[in-house]
Amino acid sequence: MNKPTDKNLTLSIDIGGTNTAFGIIDAEGNILCRGSHPTTGHNSFNDYIKSMRSTVEASLTEAGIDYDRLAAIGVGAPCLNCDTGVIEGAVNLPWPSPLPLTQSLTETFSLPAVGDNDANAAALGEMCFGAVKGLDNFIMITLGTGVGSAIICDGHLLRGHRGLAGELGHTLIRRGNDARQCNCGRRGCLDAYVSAGGVVNTARELLAESDRPSALRSVETLHAKAIAQAAEAGDELAQEVFRLTGEILGEACADFVAISSPQAFVFFGGVANAFHLFEQTLRSSFNRNLLWVYEGQTEFIKSTLPLADSALLGAAASARVRLGL
Amino acid sequence: MNKPTDKNLTLSIDIGGTNTAFGIIDAEGNILCRGSHPTTGHNSFNDYIKSMRSTVEASLTEAGIDYDRLAAIGVGAPCLNCDTGVIEGAVNLPWPSPLPLTQSLTETFSLPAVGDNDANAAALGEMCFGAVKGLDNFIMITLGTGVGSAIICDGHLLRGHRGLAGELGHTLIRRGNDARQCNCGRRGCLDAYVSAGGVVNTARELLAESDRPSALRSVETLHAKAIAQAAEAGDELAQEVFRLTGEILGEACADFVAISSPQAFVFFGGVANAFHLFEQTLRSSFNRNLLWVYEGQTEFIKSTLPLADSALLGAAASARVRLGL
Numbered sequence: 071m072n073k074p075t076d077k078n079l080t081l082s083i084d085i086g087g088t089n090t091a092f093g094i095i096d097a098e099g100n101i102l103c104r105g106s107h108p109t110t111g112h113n114s115f116n117d118y119i120k121s122m123r124s125t126v127e128a129s130l131t132e133a134g135i136d137y138d139r140l141a142a143i144g145v146g147a148p149c150l151n152c153d154t155g156v157i158e159g160a161v162n163l164p165w166p167s168p169l170p171l172t173q174s175l176t177e178t179f180s181l182p183a184v185g186d187n188d189a190n191a192a193a194l195g196e197m198c199f200g201a202v203k204g205l206d207n208f209i210m211i212t213l214g215t216g217v218g219s220a221i222i223c224d225g226h227l228l229r230g231h232r233g234l235a236g237e238l239g240h241t242l243i244r245r246g247n248d249a250r251q252c253n254c255g256r257r258g259c260l261d262a263y264v265s266a267g268g269v270v271n272t273a274r275e276l277l278a279e280s281d282r283p284s285a286l287r288s289v290e291t292l293h294a295k296a297i298a299q300a301a302e303a304g305d306e307l308a309q310e311v312f313r314l315t316g317e318i319l320g321e322a323c324a325d326f327v328a329i330s331s332p333q334a335f336v337f338f339g340g341v342a343n344a345f346h347l348f349e350q351t352l353r354s355s356f357n358r359n360l361l362w363v364y365e366g367q368t369e370f371i372k373s374t375l376p377l378a379d380s381a382l383l384g385a386a387a388s389a390r391v392r393l394g395l
Numbered sequence: 396m397n398k399p400t401d402k403n404l405t406l407s408i409d410i411g412g413t414n415t416a417f418g419i420i421d422a423e424g425n426i427l428c429r430g431s432h433p434t435t436g437h438n439s440f441n442d443y444i445k446s447m448r449s450t451v452e453a454s455l456t457e458a459g460i461d462y463d464r465l466a467a468i469g470v471g472a473p474c475l476n477c478d479t480g481v482i483e484g485a486v487n488l489p490w491p492s493p494l495p496l497t498q499s500l501t502e503t504f505s506l507p508a509v510g511d512n513d514a515n516a517a518a519l520g521e522m523c524f525g526a527v528k529g530l531d532n533f534i535m536i537t538l539g540t541g542v543g544s545a546i547i548c549d550g551h552l553l554r555g556h557r558g559l560a561g562e563l564g565h566t567l568i569r570r571g572n573d574a575r576q577c578n579c580g581r582r583g584c585l586d587a588y589v590s591a592g593g594v595v596n597t598a599r600e601l602l603a604e605s606d607r608p609s610a611l612r613s614v615e616t617l618h619a620k621a622i623a624q625a626a627e628a629g630d631e632l633a634q635e636v637f638r639l640t641g642e643i644l645g646e647a648c649a650d651f652v653a654i655s656s657p658q659a660f661v662f663f664g665g666v667a668n669a670f671h672l673f674e675q676t677l678r679s680s681f682n683r684n685l686l687w688v689y690e691g692q693t694e695f696i697k698s699t700l701p702l703a704d705s706a707l708l709g710a711a712a713s714a715r716v717r718l719g720l
Contacts, residue, residue, distance in 0.1 A: 207556040221654070223555055228548045230656025231532040231692060235548060237653040240686045245569070245646070254686055321570070328562040329546070329654050331555025361565045361579055367556060 079139045080389050081126060081181065084381040085109060085147035085171075087162035092126060093379070094135060095386035097395070099199030101379060103133035115165040119174045126179075143175050143183035144389030146381050150185045153233045184392045189218030189236065190227055191384030192338050192375070197222060198387035201336055201374040208334040209326055210373075211238065211319075213341035216253070217261040217268075223330040227391070239265070243322050263318045266294040266340055273297050273311045282307055298344040309347065316348030320355025327364045338373035338380070345372040404464045405714050406451060406506065409706040410434060410472035410496075412487035417451060418704070419460060420711035422720070424524030426704060428458035440490040444499045451504075468500050468508035469714030471706050475510045478558045509717045514543030514561065515552055516709025517663050517700070522547055523712035526661055526699040533659040534651055535698075536563070536644075538666035541578070542586040542593075548655040552716070564590070568647050588643045591619040591665055598622050598636045607632055623669040634672065641673030645680025652689045663698035663705070670697040 079102065084091045086109060093104040107125040112118040130137055149160040155172025157163065175183040186194070193210035202208045206225040212218040217239030221228045228235040239261040240254055249258030250271065262268050270292050277286060284307035285300045286292060300308035323335055337345055352370060375383055389395065404427065409416045411434060418429040432450040437443040455462055474485040480497025482488065500508040511519070518535035527533045531550040537543040542564025546553045553560040564586040565579055574583030575596065587593050595617050602611060609632035610625045611617060625633035648660055662670055677695060700708055714720065 223548075223553045223560060224551065226549065226551060228553075228655055230548055231658045232656060234656035234688060235654065237656075237686065237688070241650040241653050242646075242684075256684070256686065321567075325566040328566050329560065330553055331557060331559035331562075333556045359567075359581070361562065361581065363559060363562070 076136075076139050077141050078395060079135070079141060080386040080395070081140050081143045081179070082382040082385040082389070083122075083143060083145040083175070084385060085145065085163075087148070090122065091382065092122075092129075093382040093386075094130065094133070094140070095382065097390070099195075099383055099386070101382065102135060103129050104382070105129040110164050112164075115169055116174065118165075119178045123178050140179075140181055141395055142389040142393045143172075143179060143181050144191075144385030144387070145171060145175060145183060145185045146188065146191055146385045147171060147185060150187065151233065152184070152186045152190065152229075155183065155185050182389075182393055184389050186385065186388040186392075187218075187233075188212060188381070188384070189220040190229075191388045192373070192380055193220035193222055193336075193384075194227060194387035194391050195375050195380060195384035196336050196338075196373060198390060199375065199383050201371045202334055205333055207330060207332045208336055209238070209323075209330065209332045210336045210338060211323075212339040213264055213266070213337060214339035215266055217259075217265045218339075221330050221332075223332075228330075238322070238326060241322070241325075243318055260318070260322050264315050264322075264341065269294045269297060269311060269315055269341055272314050273308070276307055276310060276314075284308065294341055294344070298347060301344070301347050312344055312347035313351045315341070316351030316353075317355045319348065320352045320357075321359050323352070323356050323368075323370075324359035324361075327368060328361060331364065332368060334369040334371050336371050336373055338375070342372055343377075401461075401464050402466050403720060404460070404466060405711040405720070406465050406468045406504070407707040407710040407714070408447075408468060408470040408500070409710060410470065410488070412473070415447065416707065417447075417454075418707040418711075419455065419458070419465070420707065422715070424520075424708055424711070426707065427460060428454050429707070430454040435489050437489075440494055441499065443490075444503045448503050465504075465506055466720055467714040467718045468497075468504060468506050469516075469710030469712070470496060470500060470508060470510045471513065471516055471710045472496060472510060475512065476558065477509070477511045477515065477554075480508065480510050507714075507718055509714050511710065511713040511717075512543075512558075513537065513706070513709070514545040515554075516713045517698070517705055518545035518547055518661075518709075519552060519712035519716050520700050520705060520709035521661050521663075521698060523715055524700065524708055526696045527659050530658055532655060532657045533661055534563070534648075534655065534657045535661045535663060536648075537664040538589055538591070538662060539664035540591055542584075542590045543664075546655050546657075548657075553655075563647070563651060566647070566650075568643055585643070585647050589640050589647075589666065594619045594622060594636060594640055594666055597639050598633070601632055601635060601639075609633065619666055619669070623672060626669070626672050637669055637672035638676045640666070641676030641678075642680045644673065645677045645682075646684050648677070648681050648693075648695075649684035649686075652693060653686060656689065657693060659694040659696050661696045661698055663700070667697055668702075 157169040172183040210220040219238035242258040244258035250262040252259035252262040482494040497508040544563035567583040569583035575587040577584035577587040
C-alpha cells in the first residue's frame with residue numbers, strides 16, 4: 071500500500087497533430103517512464119482520450135508504477151486556452167473545436183488536469199526543474215517560429231486578463247514605415263527581428279545590401295539553423311546576422327527589465343540554440359541601453375531544459391504550480 | 396469595550412520635507428480624522444517619531460476614536476525603500492540617512508508598519524478605494540514631474556527583484572539620436588515625452604518650429620498647468636501639445652498591454668488632470684497600434700482618488716494589502 075506522500079507524480083501529455091507524447095514525472099523533474107499514443111485514427115475525441123488511458127496504464131504497468139501514485143495531469147496542446155482548458159480552432163487536430171480537453175482528461179483519468187501554453191509551461195519548467203530553480207524574478211523568452219515570453223515576478227507567473235499576459239514578442243522595437251513587417255500585421259515587433267524568420271530576414275537583408283562573399287549565397291532555402299551552422303563554420307556574414315540579433319534583443323531586454331526587475335532572462339527555443347553566437351552582443355547592447363538603477367542585477371541564461379523533453383517537463387511544472395503539489 | 400472587528404483602522408502618514416500629514420482611515424477608504432505634525436524642529440529622528448505619537452493620540456481623542464482600533468501604519472516618505480522600510484539618502488529631510496522608518500514607527504506606536512513608493516501606493520489606493528476597485532488587472536501610470544508606473548496583475552502588485560518593478564516611464568518610446576534627452580541620462584524614454592517637463596518640451600518644440608500665434612508665446616515660464624489652461628481657453632497650439640502627448644502615450648500603452656493584459660490603464664498625477672485634453676488621441680493611437688488579440692478589452696480611466704488625499708489613501712491601501720487586513 072502506498073503512503074500518501076507517494077502520490078506525487080504527474081502525468082504530462084504533449085498533444086501534437088499526429089502523435090501524442092506522454093511521461094510520468096516526479097517532483098524533481100525526473101521522467102520515470104514515457105510513451106506515445108497516436109493522435110489520429112480514432113472514431114472520436116472521446117475515443118482518443120479513453121484509449122490514451124489504456125496506453126498510459128500499459129506504460130505504468132511496464133515501469134512498475136502504481137496508478138494511485140498519479141496526483142495530476144499537465145497537458146499542452148495547440149490552441150489550448152489555459153483558463154478554460156478548452157482547445158479552440160486547432161486546425162491541425164482531427165476533430166472540430168471546441169474540445170473540452172482538461173475536462174475530458176479529468177473524467178477519464180479521475181485526476182485534476184490543467185493546460186498551459188508553450189511559453190508559460192517552459193517558464194514554469196525552468197522554475198521548477200531548470201536553470202533558474204528557486205528564482206522568484208525572471209523573464210523567459212522563447213525564440214522559435216515566433217517569439218513568446220513569460221514573466222515570473224515575485225514567484226508568480228503573470229497570466230493577466232483572459233490569460234494573455236506576456237506577449238513581449240509583440241512589443242515594438244522599431245517604429246515607423248522602415249520597421250520590418252511582422253506576421254501579426256503590424257510593423258517593428260521584436261518577433262520580426264529575432265524569431266527564426268526574423269533571423270532569416272536579417273540574413274537576406276545583409277546578403278542583398280552588398281556582394282560580400284558568404285556560404286549563405288549558395289543555400290537554397292535559408293533557415294535559422296543553416297545560418298547558425300554557417301556562422302559556426304566561420305562565415306562572417308552569418309556571424310554578423312547573429313551579432314545583429316543579439317544587438318536588438320539586448321535593446322529589448324533593457325526595456326523589459328523595467329517591467330518586473332528580473333534577476334535573469336532565460337532563452338529557449340530553436341534560435342536560442344545559437345545563444346553562444348549572440349550572447350556577447352546581447353550583453354553589451356543590454357548594458358549600453360540599461361537604466362542605471364538596474365545595473366549589475368541581471369543574468370542571461372540559455373535554457374537548460376532538454377528541448378525534446380521541455381514540453382513534458384513544462385506541463386508537469388504547470389500542473390505542480392497551479393494545483394499546489 | 397471594542398469587539399475584535401473594530402480593530403480595522405489604518406494610521407496613514409505622509410512625510411514631507413517640512414510637514415508630515417496623517418489620517419485615520421477605515422476599510423472603505425473614509426478618512427475619519429486627519430492632522431499634521433512638523434517634520435523639522437526636533438532634536439533627533441527619534442524625537443520626531445515619539446512626538447508624532449503624542450500628536451496622533453491628541454487627534455484620536457478629539458475625534459473620539461480609541462487607539463486600540465488602529466491595526467496598522469502605512470507610510471510614504473522620500474527615498475523610502477519599500478522592502479526594508481528604511482529611508483536612504485533623502486536630502487530634503489533634516490536627519491542623515493539611513494533612517495529605519497518603519498522599525499521606529501512600529502516600536503513607538505506598537506503597530507505593524509509598511510511603506511511604499513508613490514506609484515505603488517497610488518495603484519493600491521485605486522484598487523482598494525478608487526476607480527478600479529476590485530479589478531485584478533490594471534496598470535497605473537503617474538504623469539507628474541516624472542512618469543511612474545505600477546502594474547497590478549492577477550490581483551498582485553508587481554514588486555520584482557529589489558522592489559524595482561514597474562518603471563515603465565523609462566522604457567524607450569523613441570530610439571536613435573533624434574530621440575529626446577531624458578533626465579535619466581538616456582534618450583527616448585516615455586518620461587521625456589509625457590511627464591510635466593515632457594509636455595513643456597513638446598510645447599517648446601512646436602513654438603520653435605513655426606511662428607503660429609499662441610498665448611504660450613507670452614508666458615514667461617512655461618509649465619504643464621499653464622499649457623493646459625491655454626488649451627482649455629482654445630489655444631490651438633496648446634491643444635496640439637496635448638494631442639501629441641496622447642498620441643505617444645497611446646503608442647506606449649499598446650506595448651504595455653502585452654506585458655500583463657490589463658483591463659484598464661489608470662492615469663494619475665498633475666498631467667493626468669488634463670486627461671480630457673489628450674484622451675481622444677490616446678485612445679485612437681492605442682487602437683491603431685494594438686495587437687489584435689487585445690482588442691476591446693482595455694479601458695482608459697482618470698484616477699478618482701482626490702489628489703490631496705491620494706498619498707494618505709495610498710499608504711492606507713498599501714498597509715491593508717501587504718498586512719492582509
